[in-house]
Amino acid sequence: MDVNKVIIELENVRKEYHMGDNIVNALDGFSLQINSGELTSIIGPSGSGKSTLMNIIGCLDRPTSGSVFLEGNDISLMNDKQLSRIRNHSIGFVFQQFNLLPRLSILENVETPLMYAGVKASKRKKMAEDALNKVGLGERISHKPTELSGGQKQRAAIARAIVTSPSLILADEPTGALDTATGEIIMNLFHQLNNEGRTIVIVTHDMEVSEKCERIIRVRDGRMEV
Template sequence: MIKLEDVTKSYRNGKETMDVLKKINLEIRQGDFVAIMGPSGSGKSTLMNIIGCLDRPTSGAYYFEGKDISSLDDQELAKIRNKKIGFVFQQFHLLPRLSALKNVELPMIYAGIGKKQRDELAKQALIKVGLGDRIQHMPNELSGGQKQRVAIARAIVNNPKLILADEPTGALDTKTSEAIMEQFTMLNKEGTTIIVVTHEHEVAQFAKRTIVVRDGEILQEDLGRGSTL
């Protein structure tokens, strides 16, 4: 599903060039559940941004479903993000003046889906994540775990092939974190590819593969407890 070949990412800082990613080679299959770990500044978030079509590599090739998308323009990348990828972030990124239902509907508005269908699909997504009784609640009426479940519902409502989660349990307590990771596990069992960036080993243990990034390079790869290999 995803293949990175010699991907580098560099930034100019005055006269100096900073190499954030250095010749990354990585393959992720459809249905994989991958955790990306590494210390602050290791390049893991930059790697996530490139995989999620939020950024472009400086050099190298990025194949998504067999197509090299490294040189696509912003509009073409936006189409891939909207149709193929769901995003979940540490701080939820819910709009405070919209209900859970309306927050989940947002990606479908950008996709041009009509209101009646949006309402139905958003309700189904919220029921799927266990929030069928919180559909009309506002974000300030929800717990941290419930907010993250709304964010997951929003991520899955367009039926994406891939979910990218950036520190999805960083703002949650241990028990709630486990419940959220169980949610990702369930989605993965249904066939969705999951990539989680985390610094927590307990979170990474839910994945089938753990990739450790340090100083812009893949340092090692391990199999997690979710692996069947």
């Protein structure tokens, strides 16, 4: 992987929300560049705009103004269908609450993004098993998420995030629902994945988590703190 390749670039991004008659500037001219192979943390208190930032980086939302380039493509110009395709191919999400689909088995959960990518069923299973092995969850893959511990659920979620080999893994408070020891293990897993060359962005309000990352971006009042 080209180490200096720009994965995502935000140029003077503004995001406004209408709250009744008031306009809230969640992001107020934010610029940012994340390169391939980086392990970045975005830290800020609640209300700082970091969630909005994460939604825009994750291609879940479009900015009010400014541009967002993901691997050179301007996502601020894309429609819902194109955005869903970008999310499927280029972004792997890891959530605080794991967000596994409760009715599906762990294996089926990991297969889901591949299904939307149009991968054949037989190939899908193999790829999902490989991803689960990589996060150390080779067993219990036919269990439902409710039968797993928090740490195991987060491993499954990480397996689901890496299964499509996305350009960017975007984790939102990935250790927030875990105890300290388990959180440590999950952070080690992120480091391991980063050492293998994956680009990872962790959004958090936890300084301890943030300090384990090589690059820290602080957000306050919709702007980057220098």
